[in-house]
Amino acid sequence: MKRGFWYIITGLLLAACSQQPELEVTLHECSPIPSPRACATAFVANGDAYIFAGRDSLGQALNDLWRYDAETDTWTSLGQTPLSPRVNATACVTDEKVYIGLGFKGKYGVDSCYMRDWWEYEPATNQWTRLADYPNSYTDKVTSFAGDGELYVGYGFCWNYRRDMFRYTIAENRWDSIDVQAGMFDYPTRSFGGTGCTCQHRHFMGSGYYRHSLDWWAELVDGKHWEERTPIPGKTRTLAASAATENHIYVTCGLHYGGVNTTGDVLRDIRRYDPMTDKWQYVAVLPEGMYNHCCFVIGKRVFVGLGEGLDEKITSKLYWFEE
Numbered sequence: 001m002k003r004g005f006w007y008i009i010t011g012l013l014l015a016a017c018s019q020q021p022e023l024e025v026t027l028h029e030c031s032p033i034p035s036p037r038a039c040a041t042a043f044v045a046n047g048d049a050y051i052f053a054g055r056d057s058l059g060q061a062l063n064d065l066w067r068y069d070a071e072t073d074t075w076t077s078l079g080q081t082p083l084s085p086r087v088n089a090t091a092c093v094t095d096e097k098v099y100i101g102l103g104f105k106g107k108y109g110v111d112s113c114y115m116r117d118w119w120e121y122e123p124a125t126n127q128w129t130r131l132a133d134y135p136n137s138y139t140d141k142v143t144s145f146a147g148d149g150e151l152y153v154g155y156g157f158c159w160n161y162r163r164d165m166f167r168y169t170i171a172e173n174r175w176d177s178i179d180v181q182a183g184m185f186d187y188p189t190r191s192f193g194g195t196g197c198t199c200q201h202r203h204f205m206g207s208g209y210y211r212h213s214l215d216w217w218a219e220l221v222d223g224k225h226w227e228e229r230t231p232i233p234g235k236t237r238t239l240a241a242s243a244a245t246e247n248h249i250y251v252t253c254g255l256h257y258g259g260v261n262t263t264g265d266v267l268r269d270i271r272r273y274d275p276m277t278d279k280w281q282y283v284a285v286l287p288e289g290m291y292n293h294c295c296f297v298i299g300k301r302v303f304v305g306l307g308e309g310l311d312e313k314i315t316s317k318l319y320w321f322e323e
Helices: 002-018
Strands: 041-045 050-054 059-067 074-080 090-094 097-101 118-122 125-128 143-146 152-153 166-170 175-176 195-200 202-205 219-222 225-228 241-244 249-258 265-274 279-285 296-297 301-305 317-320
Touching: 041 090, 041 097, 041 296, 050 296, 090 143, 090 152, 143 195, 195 249, 241 301, 249 296, 249 301
Parallel strands: 195 241, 241 296
Antiparallel strands: 041 050, 050 059, 059 074, 090 097, 097 118, 118 125, 143 152, 152 166, 166 175, 195 202, 202 219, 219 225, 241 249, 249 265, 265 279, 296 301, 301 317
């Protein structure tokens, strides 16, 4: 009886310890964005961060652009863009140019509500150029990567789950399929709401939702196929956000959902992935949980915020810590 009691106490203590971050970082709060939103798109160019579109507290889709100066901790509105209002767009940056578009606005399952337009944006001149449309309508919350003269975009949602991946050749303004559909149980699974980014010229992606939240993590090798890597530890998640420094990837927060018979749990944790060792570390816990948020990196600072909580309350808060 006594031995069983101490086993229980020991197990509870170990579980409690496992919830403590392995690394100690200091969280700082930035000035709030004047226009709070969720489901926005973040990118960094020329040392500044940009926040595009998303959904406001009234549920209205937006199409404006904001610039954030981390040195002065100030926000500047750049006004409306040529793109129509939307949520869950994507963006990637290469050679000081931004490639941005896709997303969703309207009624789920209606093809015309899934945006296929693709644009080039030059922050230095604020010039927008429309490019070739995306090849299909699975454009809600895709994941995108920037390579040398090529971009990789895929894993979007329309009326069903898919795992399409396309290569966009910048010089030729052309899309090509690189991932032929196979059996539905092939790795990685088709899903919605995953997150990924590029670190050390390697492309990684994981998490998402398919009947329940997922923890998978994989690398896109040679732009042709996925190779399984160590899963994201902690609770499974969807609608998380990630960003990369020179040596690490940070996966932040998200929504844990176990299925139709469970309630959702908004996560507050930040996990760090090392591509060289294929290992994860538990870095920090935010003051509040969030999903449908943004994550970006400026120098050695990792920023996370501008999302929503379990009560769907949209936050204007943005936090940062230094690697």
